[in-house]
Amino acid sequence: MSGVVGNLSPKQASALEQFREQVSDLLPQLPAQSDHFLLRWLRARNFNLQKSEAMLRKHMDFRKQLYVDKIITEWRPPEVLEKYLSGAMCGYDREGSPVWYDIIGPMDPKGLFLSAAKQDFIKSKIRDCEILQKECDLQSQRLGKNIESITMVFDVEGLGLKHIWKPAIDTFSEILQMFEENYPERLKRLFVIKAPKLFPAAYNLVKHFLCENTQQKIFILGANWQEVLQQYIAPEDLPAIYGGKLTDPDGDPRCRTLLHFVATVPKSYYVRDQVQLNYEQTEMVNRGSSLQMEYEILAPGCILRWQFASEGADIGFGVFLKSNKGQWQKASQMTEVVHSQRYNSHLVPEEASLTCQQPGVYVLRFDNTYSLLKSKRIQFTVDVLLPGQLQSPKAGGSIQSESVNGLGRDEPRNQIVVDQTASAQMA
Structure with missing residues (x-):
């Protein structure tokens, strides 16, 4: 059985009932209380009740420590991250799940890390996760069915040595670990497109932070990547630059009003060039x-x-x-x-x-x-x-x-x- 609502074995159904009882003290504080929500934590730990409960309780500590419940309404990323950090939602896949795009090649990791604190990067990604979670909830209401996971497209054309700079890799690894521990079963599939020869080396640096189940959802596409994307994303929801029909109102195939094609960070944003502190x-x-x-x-x-x-x-x-x-x-x-x-x-x-x-x-x-x-x-x-x-x-x-x-x-x-x-x- 798949372990989702409507497709539970008797053993899984019993585990869900027991899990709800074990975390009853947390229920009023949880982002959601549905069976769909609780089953994500059970599936993430193969229906091991003790491990699932520990995971969920640790997640609630995470939400309290980082004020996650207020991160959308009361926190805004620094300007440099809003302008020059890759990542945006654009449309939905054929099943109604949000599609998230990361355009890696033009990104300037060193410029970003000289301009903003690592914690701001992490909080920015937490904020993205919370926004996507709310979008899934809205889609569930619109479509009348449960939508709880997202499709991701990683455009890695132009990936180079600048992207495997150690501070950038360390932070990306922390973000992956954060995602695995606090947003289980949120990834439906991830497509990597236009991968250069360097990609396997870069992927190996962070692969061990991903659980086996997540790794199985990552697909590194070859020359037919446009055809594969169209199998999962309808043309009207797929940007023209990626083989679909979606454009900006002015006809721009890059959909720049939705997607974020970043550039080199101006040195005027570099913090150490602006801040002179006399420490005691x-x-x-x-x-x-x-x-x-x-x-x-x-x-x-x-x-x-x-x-x-x-x-x-x-x-x-x-x-x-x-x-x-x-x-x-x-x-x-x-x-x-x-x-x-x-x-x-x-x-x-x-x-x-x-x-x-x-x-x-x-x-x-x-x-x-x-x-x-x-x-x-x-x-x-x-x-x-x-x-x-x-x-x-x-x-x-x-x-x-x-x-x-x-x-x-x-x-x-x-x-x-x-x-x-x-x-x-x-x-």
Whole structure:
């Protein structure tokens, strides 16, 4: 049996009923509560109830940490990504599913990564996934049948060495992993067209991030690619440049009002050429190690604000809340407040803030445990703002107590803790 509504074996139907009961506490928070939605998580884990539940619960944490429910209405990608990042929806396949096109060749990965933070790339793709999910829901209403997956077309003509630049490949790999873990069974099929000789090498760099089921949905087409696309996409929905009849109102076969044919990013967008920051502290995070900055917050509503840059390579960063004051703790022993992830801060300086909802010792943790060969030099400034405070005192070795909590404590407010435990022993 296929494991979809209307085609379930007795065992699968029983698993669905049990799965709904096991995640009943999550149901009010889920993007959807239908059997169609729940079955996607079951199919993604071959109807293993324990693994499916763990996957769905992890997805809900993902949605909370990245404010996914508001990403369409309250977040907009930086201008450079809107103008120069490939990817757009255009029409529907013959079964009514949205079709998404990525036009890779003209894209300028290095220019993009020198102009926007890696996290903005990832959020932009999450936003695309959410938009496509809503479009599937709308199509389901229009057609009176369940539409839950998309067809993708990857035009890789012009793929070159610039596209397999390491920061770009690393970020694309993270996006693939994010898609696999949080949007299961959303891909119906993916067509790769006009693949050059370099494509197999590029595909092998990211292939291992895709599960076997996803790999089976990828079709690398040959010279007859137009004929194959027309089998799955009706001519009136297929852009003329790809063998169909769809054009812009002015007759442009590229459908530029719908598709995004990108170009080289102007250097005026490069962040490091525009931002000159004077950081207050510099530290070395050794290979296989982490560095922790501790800030005691005694009143709710205080704001932690940070800026940092690394030299030569990326660095992991996250914010945690300690349960035991005065005692060093592993990341796994603390509460993660700001999701720990790797930042391309050697390309684009990172700046963000956190409103502390509860008192406690907050730990800003620079993570280099994943790098067993390379130490990282980081520069950073941390500000602590009182509720309603307009001017921000600087955090550092000489920070004054009243600038952090306003309660007249005399001891220093931040403490650097360097852990040189090998990454195999780290959480």
